[in-house]
Amino acid sequence: MKYLNLNNGLKIPMVGLGIYQLNDEDVIIKAIDEVGYRLIDTARMYGNEKILGRAIKRCKTKREELFITTKVYTPDRGYERTKFAIEESLKNLGLDYIDLMLIHEPYREGKEMYKALEEALEKGKLKSIGISNYNKNQYLDLLEHCNVVPAVNQVEAHVFYTRQELQKVLEKYGTVMEAWSPLASGKNNIFNNEVLLEIGEKYNKSSAQIALKYLLSKNMVIIPKSENIERLKQNIDLFDFELTNEDIEKIKTLDRGISLFGWYD
Ligand SMILES: NC(=O)c1ccc[n+]([C@@H]2O[C@H](COP(=O)([O-])OP(=O)(O)OC[C@H]3O[C@@H](n4cnc5c(N)ncnc54)[C@H](OP(=O)(O)O)[C@@H]3O)[C@@H](O)[C@H]2O)c1
Numbered sequence: 001m002k003y004l005n006l007n008n009g010l011k012i013p014m015v016g017l018g019i020y021q022l023n024d025e026d027v028i029i030k031a032i033d034e035v036g037y038r039l040i041d042t043a044r045m046y047g048n049e050k051i052l053g054r055a056i057k058r059c060k061t062k063r064e065e066l067f068i069t070t071k072v073y074t075p076d077r078g079y080e081r082t083k084f085a086i087e088e089s090l091k092n093l094g095l096d097y098i099d100l101m102l103i104h105e106p107y108r109e110g111k112e113m114y115k116a117l118e119e120a121l122e123k124g125k126l127k128s129i130g131i132s133n134y135n136k137n138q139y140l141d142l143l144e145h146c147n148v149v150p151a152v153n154q155v156e157a158h159v160f161y162t163r164q165e166l167q168k169v170l171e172k173y174g175t176v177m178e179a180w181s182p183l184a185s186g187k188n189n190i191f192n193n194e195v196l197l198e199i200g201e202k203y204n205k206s207s208a209q210i211a212l213k214y215l216l217s218k219n220m221v222i223i224p225k226s227e228n229i230e231r232l233k234q235n236i237d238l239f240d241f242e243l244t245n246e247d248i249e250k251i252k253t254l255d256r257g258i259s260l261f262g263w264y265d
Contacts, residue, residue: 043071049092082116
């Protein structure tokens with residue numbers, strides 16, 4: 001596993017497991033103990049924090065080795081509600097600290113919600129804090145009003161929408177870009193994409209692995225979701241080959257610069 005440095009001195013694994021709609025405790029345990037995932041990405045919205053909490057308790061891997069992310073969302077809008085949400089997430093996950101907590105979307109109350117995260121960071125309940133789905137202007141606006149620069153902005157990013165302009169701005173101020181739906185959630189027939197298949201043949205890798213490796217080559221953290229043991233293995237088996245500049249240029253041609261999920265820049 002490779003790691004990126006966060007702006008608070010902590011390290012984040014570059015590949016994690018996203019568990020939206022993945023509610024099988026045993027699969028999560030296998031992903032951690034047998035496949036080697038360390039970063040697990042959930043959210044209050046996904047309704048599976050308790051499932052993840054049980055998996056963390058039952059797995060053989062030590063808690064300190066894990067990097068657990070969750071997110072506050074719509075019902076938690078506001079300062080007091082976010083404070084409550086942090087306590088709820090800690091309880092659901094059965095943890096005394098969360099590695100990374102994000103504001104799920106740029107809500108109107110985002111700044112006061114972020115203040116609640118900053119206070120929990122100070123108290124050690126959260127180790128790192130950040131945001132999700134913030135575009136460039138929303139990010140720059142938050143920077144003007146916060147005390148702690150977000151460690152992470154988790155946004156839609158995949159070969160069809162690589163968001164290099166946003167990433168440049170994030171990196172300038174010290175925020176790591178984390179890609180959600182790094183396999184485009186299977187959209188645009190990604191797994192049969194000829195460019196990805198052709199490059200994959202050279203390295204004996206699948207189209208999915210090439211798509212994920214491309215994001216790693218851009219210094220993004222990725223959180224692909226899979227419930228299948230073979231695909232879970234594939235999605236983390238990305239460190240024994242390198243894409244050439246020529247491969248990277250070919251993959252770049254797939255970028256359409258438009259969200260596949262209706263988000264806007
Ligand atoms: N912050 C946000 O607003 C936000 C929004 C969306 C998602 N997320 C996060 O991002 C995570 C991942 O996003 P996602 O679940 O939408 O999409 P994804 O990871 O891009 O794609 C998952 C889909 O691809 C399939 N798949 C996975 N690995 C594969 C492989 N190697 N070969 C072929 N098919 C493969 C999965 O099926 P199988 O399970 O059958 O393998 C599933 O249908 C979520 O779980 C969540 O944690 C965050």
